[in-house]
Amino acid sequence: MGIAATILTITLSVMCVGSAVADFMMATSVVAAVDHLGLPRQIIPLCGICKVCGALGLLIGFGNEPLRVFAAVALTTYFVCAVGAHVRRKDTLPNTAPAAMFLLVAAITLARSEEHTV
Secondary structure, three states: OOHHHHHHHHHHHHHHHHHHHHHHOOOHHHHHHHHHHOOOOOHHHHHHHHHHHHHHHHHHOOOOHHHHHHHHHHHHHHHHHHHHHHHHOOOOHHHHHHHHHHHHHHHHHHHHHHHOOO
16 A cells, blocks of 8 residues: 555544544534434434444554455445535535545545555
8 A cells, every 4th residue: 555545544534533523422513514404413423433434444454455445435435425415405615515525535545545456
């Protein structure tokens, strides 16, 4: 694995864990975003679990390449859905930008991961 893939993997893992902590704490901003998107609040801890599992998969994947690629695919899919929820709501760019940034990092991480598995 190259240095760029390593940096992206660690960056995405840290981002996901940080976001998951906010989910588990039911941060006001997270609850407000979920309410704004018209989603049930019960989904918030599940989102945190998905992010932590993805981050763990990426980190454990340093020793298991297929797991790392699977985790990158799962997180990319998760953030495609997150951006889709904002688009469906016709949300503003400032509200959509965080999910889009996560999606961008996840997609680049996936692309860099797949370069080294082929």
